[in-house]
Amino acid sequence: MSEHKQNRFLPYLREDRLPHIFCPGCGNGAIINAFLVGMEKAGMDFENIAMVSGIGCSSRIPGYLKCDSLHTTHGRALSFATGLKTANKDLDVVVFTGDGDAASIGGNHLIHAARRNINLTVICINNNIYGMTGGQISPTSPKGSFGTTAPYGNRDTPFKLAELVAAAGATYSARWTTVEMENLVLSIKKGLENPGFSFIEVATQCPTYFGRKNKLKTPTAMAAVMKANTVFKSAADRMRPKELEGKIVVGEFAKTQRDEFTENIDKISVEKYGKKTIINSAYETEL
Amino acid sequence: MAEEFFIQGNEACAKGAIAAGCRFFAGYPITPSTEVAETLARELPKVGGSFVQMEDEIASAGAIIGGSWGGTKSMTATSGPGISLMQENIGYAFMTETPIVIVDVQRGSPSTAQPTMAAQGDMMQARWGSHGDYEPIALSPSSVQEFFDFTIKAFNLAEKYRVPVFVMADEVIGHMREKIVVEDDIEIVPRKRPEKTENYLPFENIENGTTPMPAFGDGFNIHVTGLTHDERGYPDTNDPETHDKLIQRICDKILNNKDDICSVQSENCEDADIVIVSYGAPVRSVVEAVNRTDKKVGYVKLDTPWPFPDEEVAKLTANAKDVLVVEMNLGQMYYEVDRVCKRNSNVHLMGVIGGLLPTPDEILDQINRLGGN
Numbered sequence: 225m226s227e228h229k230q231n232r233f234l235p236y237l238r239e240d241r242l243p244h245i246f247c248p249g250c251g252n253g254a255i256i257n258a259f260l261v262g263m264e265k266a267g268m269d270f271e272n273i274a275m276v277s278g279i280g281c282s283s284r285i286p287g288y289l290k291c292d293s294l295h296t297t298h299g300r301a302l303s304f305a306t307g308l309k310t311a312n313k314d315l316d317v318v319v320f321t322g323d324g325d326a327a328s329i330g331g332n333h334l335i336h337a338a339r340r341n342i343n344l345t346v347i348c349i350n351n352n353i354y355g356m357t358g359g360q361i362s363p364t365s366p367k368g369s370f371g372t373t374a375p376y377g378n379r380d381t382p383f384k385l386a387e388l389v390a391a392a393g394a395t396y397s398a399r400w401t402t403v404e405m406e407n408l409v410l411s412i413k414k415g416l417e418n419p420g421f422s423f424i425e426v427a428t429q430c431p432t433y434f435g436r437k438n439k440l441k442t443p444t445a446m447a448a449v450m451k452a453n454t455v456f457k458s459a460a461d462r463m464r465p466k467e468l469e470g471k472i473v474v475g476e477f478a479k480t481q482r483d484e485f486t487e488n489i490d491k492i493s494v495e496k497y498g499k500k501t502i503i504n505s506a507y508e509t510e511l
Numbered sequence: 512m513a514e515e516f517f518i519q520g521n522e523a524c525a526k527g528a529i530a531a532g533c534r535f536f537a538g539y540p541i542t543p544s545t546e547v548a549e550t551l552a553r554e555l556p557k558v559g560g561s562f563v564q565m566e567d568e569i570a571s572a573g574a575i576i577g578g579s580w581g582g583t584k585s586m587t588a589t590s591g592p593g594i595s596l597m598q599e600n601i602g603y604a605f606m607t608e609t610p611i612v613i614v615d616v617q618r619g620s621p622s623t624a625q626p627t628m629a630a631q632g633d634m635m636q637a638r639w640g641s642h643g644d645y646e647p648i649a650l651s652p653s654s655v656q657e658f659f660d661f662t663i664k665a666f667n668l669a670e671k672y673r674v675p676v677f678v679m680a681d682e683v684i685g686h687m688r689e690k691i692v693v694e695d696d697i698e699i700v701p702r703k704r705p706e707k708t709e710n711y712l713p714f715e716n717i718e719n720g721t722t723p724m725p726a727f728g729d730g731f732n733i734h735v736t737g738l739t740h741d742e743r744g745y746p747d748t749n750d751p752e753t754h755d756k757l758i759q760r761i762c763d764k765i766l767n768n769k770d771d772i773c774s775v776q777s778e779n780c781e782d783a784d785i786v787i788v789s790y791g792a793p794v795r796s797v798v799e800a801v802n803r804t805d806k807k808v809g810y811v812k813l814d815t816p817w818p819f820p821d822e823e824v825a826k827l828t829a830n831a832k833d834v835l836v837v838e839m840n841l842g843q844m845y846y847e848v849d850r851v852c853k854r855n856s857n858v859h860l861m862g863v864i865g866g867l868l869p870t871p872d873e874i875l876d877q878i879n880r881l882g883g884n
Contacts, residue, residue, distance in 0.1 A: 306573075
């Protein structure tokens with residue numbers, strides 16, 4: 225038997241937690257890979273990364289990565305991340321979330337984190353369905369798609385997350401798919417480098433639930449549909465709404481600069497009172 | 512040298528938080544607690560701390576848990592509607608053993624009810640508000656001085672036991688103004704940093720059930736989850752033994768240390784026919800009534816309603832024919848007192864709602880109705 229070549233990212237993983245819980249064909253593995261490549265390309269120190277997540281399949285990712293990781297309550301990852309980053313702005317805080325977590329139960333936190341332009345990098349894995357609970361429709365499920373809670377087809381109009389977050393004030397927002405790995409990696413790199421709120425939506429396949437409910441039974445079939453329906457933003461900008469129905473528009477929706485939330489907090493202390501924030505002050509006997 | 516201030520209860524709470532080492536506050540405006548947030552918004556920058564007005568109380572609770580793992584003593588303040596919203600994240604803090612302080616300046620309830628009136632209707636929410644089994648600590652101040660002192664004590668207990676601690680104040684204490692004395696040798700409990708050893712387990716059962724807590728960024732690379740987890744912090748959700756061991760430990764670390772945590776104050780209980788049990792603002796009227804009556808009446812003041820001080824209350828009421836519980840709800844701590852005292856005494860409730868503090872005269876009426884000498 226030939227020996228497996230050790231994956232070079234293995235040192236970043238909590239090997240003692242493997243095997244993982246993700247289904248065969250799930251996009252999460254490829255997205256973890258894209259994140260680690262993007263992180264290396266950005267020259268980030270993995271040791272300085274802290275991860276926060278909510279509830280759902282995508283939110284399980286930080287549990288497999290060997291960094292400080294806070295696996296929180298459903299939808300609330302961004303509020304925990306806001307506290308963590310404010311308490312210690314030297315940390316590079318990355319949030320893994322999904323469409324249900326970020327856009328349904330956590331929708332309010334999402335727009336407010338974007339509004340504040342707090343320096344967080346959010347990877348939102350959008351599989352258009354609730355995977356962990358077994359295939360219910362989500363706020364990004366396409367109109368007409370099927371889920372266990374939409375047995376007659378989804379009648380609601382989905383959110384366009386990358387556009388929503390851009391409109392809410394994020395300084396970086398992009399959407400890619402799991403069949404657009406190079407662009408995704410580049411976006412993750414940019415998101416990590418952006419000193420503000422960065423949101424990267426990744427459209428991904430969930431063959432187990434979305435696929436099964438929507439006659440797309442294999443990951444390859446889902447990838448093929450995703451690829452066929454992908455339109456670059458530059459092209460989409462010239463298309464009519466009718467032509468864009470059922471399409472996944474990929475590209476960057478916000479790429480700008482403005483003042484960052486935790487910097488602003490520090491400014492008041494430093495400029496007005498000459499007081500620098502003491503990191504890890506909870507351990508101090510005297511302040 | 513000790514300093515004196517004439518300030519409002521909510522301001523005293525904020526002052527106590529800063530004295531205790533709180534350097535992060537996240538909150539949402541709500542009457543009658545808002546002055547805690549307003550004071551900290553003004554004062555925290557002066558000591559290099561951070562104030563964040565969050566989008567709601569759910570986010571406020573989440574943010575202070577994040578802040579605490581970021582190595583900073585963290586607090587929020589709210590009232591009934593906000594405490595209801597915070598419950599899920601408070602449960603998360605119990606499960607992940609995150610030290611935080613939650614100030615609840617209670618108002619008329621349920622729902623939005625009476626924003627500017629006092630009540631003690633959230634006592635059971637502090638005890639059982641989040642789903643599942645856990646053991647909370649709650650302190651109830653009866654004066655502005657105590658609101659200051661108990662806020663400090665709340666931080667110290669939170670750090671010592673890695674647990675959320677409630678300060679259960681009410682509108683009367685929050686908004687009244689009194690003189691407070693701030694000593695210059697306030698006892699502060701700093702967080703304990705774990706040793707970086709090969710086999711460090713962040714959720715191990717050591718030191719009386721409370722394992723030292725690292726901050727994110729310390730290099731421990733720990734996983735923190737609200738799922739049932741083993742000593743490494745890794746999810747292990749289907750093993751009954753892992754769950755039992757974890758939940759027993761997070762309960763026992765409080766229950767086994769009740770001697771250290773619980774605090775009551777009492778007067779004249781030894782030979783009293785009637786003992787009044789109360790906490791928070793109503794204690795002020797109880798003390799006055801006990802001073803005025805000719806009968807043999809004593810009182811017990813619960814500084815820490817949670818964990819309920821069973822032994823102390825049982826001991827102090829052992830000789831009383833009647834026990835009267837005075838509280839500003841229709842019976843919450845009453846059931847705890849009844850549980851502990853009913854073998855020896857008749858336990859009665861004076862439950863006052865509507866928002867006004869029960870007066871000494873009203874309490875004297877109750878005393879007279881109970882008879883005795």
